[in-house]
Amino acid sequence: MAKFLFVYRNDSERPCEQPSPEEMQTIMAKWGEWFQQVGEGIVNGGDALMPTGKTVRGSTVTDGPLIEAKELVGGFSILQADTYDQAVEYAKTCPIIENGGSVEVRELAGFDEKGG
Numbered sequence: 001m002a003k004f005l006f007v008y009r010n011d012s013e014r015p016c017e018q019p020s021p022e023e024m025q026t027i028m029a030k031w032g033e034w035f036q037q038v039g040e041g042i043v044n045g046g047d048a049l050m051p052t053g054k055t056v057r058g059s060t061v062t063d064g065p066l067i068e069a070k071e072l073v074g075g076f077s078i079l080q081a082d083t084y085d086q087a088v089e090y091a092k093t094c095p096i097i098e099n100g101g102s103v104e105v106r107e108l109a110g111f112d113e114k115g116g
Contacts, residue, residue: 003043004087007104009071021045030095038079038090046077055113070100076106 019027035042051072055062074096081087084107091103 001082002084002087003078003080003108003110004084005048005106006087006091006094006102007106008048008077008094008101009104010074010096010099010101012069015065020059028096030098033086034093034095037093041079041081041090042077043080044078046075048075049073052110074101081104 035045051064055064055085069070079087079090081090084105087107091097091105094103094105
């Protein structure tokens with residue numbers, strides 16, 4: 001089985017309102033249901049990313065995600081699947097899609113594997 005990085009993205013121009021506690025419970029329940037649906041395909045559930053960050057280019061350090069980005073990376077997971085097509089099918093059912101977000105699916109090269 002191959003491993004795939006799922007990069008979760010949201011439109012940077014969409015209003016970023018903090019969900020209410022009830023809305024957050026609903027969102028987290030949908031993610032929990034999706035993780036259960038994918039089952040053993042989940043290698044690492046990953047995490048959401050805070051909206052702040054640093055960009056380092058040589059000796060220059062700037063605050064925040066890239067301003068010119070039209071989409072902001074909101075989080076990641078690592079899944080395993082038999083084929084790229086299967087990984088894409090998992091991505092199509094991801095809860096972020098329901099809210100206008102997207103999932104970038106990238107196969108991992110496997111350099112971290114022992115003996116490889």
